[in-house]
Amino acid sequence: MTTRPFQVEAIRKDFPSLTHNGSQQPLVYLDSAATSQKPKAVIDAISQYYSGATANVHRGSHSLTTAATNRFEAARKTVANFLGAPTNGIVWTRGATEALNLIAQSYARQHLKPGDEILVSEMEHHANIVPWQIVSQQTGATIVKWPIDPSTCTLDLDTFDSLLNEKTKLVVLGHISNVTGTRNPIEPVIEKAHNMGAVVVIDGAQAVVHEGINVTDIDADFYVFSGHKLFAPAGIGALYGKPTLLDAMPPWHGGGKMVEKVSFDGTQFAQSPAKFEAGTPNVAGAIGLAEAINWYSTVNRAEAENHVGQLQSRLVNGIKDIEDMKIIGLQPGASVVAFNVNGVHHSDIATLLDQQGIAVRSGHHCAHPLMDALGINGCVRVSIALYNTEEDIDRCIAAIQKACDLL
Known part of the structure; x- marks a missing residue:
């Protein structure tokens, strides 16, 4: 298959759920490590x-x-x-x-x-x-x-x-x-x-x-x-x-x-x-x-991964200075950012993000031994995919800040 130059807006057009999800506001889906959205070619x-x-x-x-x-x-x-x-x-x-x-x-x-x-x-x-x-x-x-x-x-x-x-x-x-x-x-x-x-x-x-x-x-x-x-x-x-x-x-x-x-x-x-x-x-x-x-196979995977890494960096820079923020095991360039906020339960943050149209995951992530090793009972996980945009990340940053202010 011939690869095409990576353009996130072109990629997003292949995913019906990102534009027709039945919500009053555009979906910001940041839970792709749990399961990915599906392109129209697969659905068809x-x-x-x-x-x-x-x-x-x-x-x-x-x-x-x-x-x-x-x-x-x-x-x-x-x-x-x-x-x-x-x-x-x-x-x-x-x-x-x-x-x-x-x-x-x-x-x-x-x-x-x-x-x-x-x-x-x-x-x-x-x-x-x-x-x-x-x-x-x-x-x-x-x-x-x-x-x-x-x-x-x-x-x-x-x-x-x-x-x-x-x-x-x-x-x-x-x-x-x-x-x-x-x-x-x-x-x-x-x-x-x-x-x-x-x-x-x-x-x-x-x-x-x-x-x-x-x-x-x-x-x-x-x-x-x-x-x-x-x-x-x-x-x-x-x-x-x-x-x-x-x-x-x-x-x-x-x-x-x-x-x-x-x-x-x-x-x-x-x-x-x-x-x-x-x-x-x-x-x-x-x-x-x-x-x-x-x-x-039509996606330029190197460019896609570079895009994901840039979005991860944007997210980290946007939340790292939030009061009591603790980013867990950060791996630069990876597709995920896991974090906790001292004094705030991770599920409360995820719930408030969901109310703002941001889909992330909280909990132990089917990894109890890892949580035990880190001395935590869970965390919030933001997971980024090639179809996410800078706007998605900026909305997520603003939603996390708002959730922390409320909690």
Whole structure:
């Protein structure tokens, strides 16, 4: 696809919700780390699948199912190309959460035993902690916490080196933090873990929209992401696994589509990735995700990220001098700004912002361990996307100031 020069107003025209949201005032949407708005191209692709001719995939003998299957598998190839992966390494899932649970139950549960260790960073989303706690209870393996530096909200490689040992069988790490935007050092982590014989799982839910990923180049064992943060619909995501790993893993769910032959004497499973995709898949979601990637490929991503970084700087400069303001773990150039105001509850600030037409998130952000490490019970998070404007940021600054004055 040919990229176009980055112009935010042109980008915004692709997103119907930003101009037709039913509100009396224009929407300032600053919660894209939770979920992104969707471009018209994605909405149209999903609508066309349902309104043009809906059919199931990998079943039936009529032309509609053939067409649907071709689009479904073409979408898998689009995701594979997006990640620099072989097509047979891409498994459709409902999102990053399901992908991580699949890895935990189909890979980790088969390989871990008492005495083994799972090294997990302290800044992980709950989706990248709870599945490992469950599998540790099932196998007797131990979870080892890789603590953050609370002053910078970063992970230290020297600490990682001190924790990594021959008992470490699995290293689990988010590519980018959903709270602070910290970009973790996944490349050296993967190399060091492999040198110790460990397998690495990377949660890329926050990363795929902000930087190009090539899972082959970084030698990732597993890499997961959700479509809804990448301008695609909810309920669709992808798991990349090295084909050699996927081929050796048993299925997680059983049912139709993931079999070659079923009898009461036993079942012959399909080859991966099909053996992990039991039942009727989210065909429209896969088509929508592929369309989102195609749409995004027309955007000059370097210019888009520069735009996001400039908006983050504008926001920080606009709020840093507010009385009792505490910005948490600021990562210059990232897409998020997390903050608290001493003496004011974070949810009160978010509510007052919402009343002024500013959509942000407050709370623990599905990251209780990180909140505990920082000694807070939550915070306000402003998350910026390529469709945000300087006017959005200025309105947010004014709304935060007003909220603080009222509270």
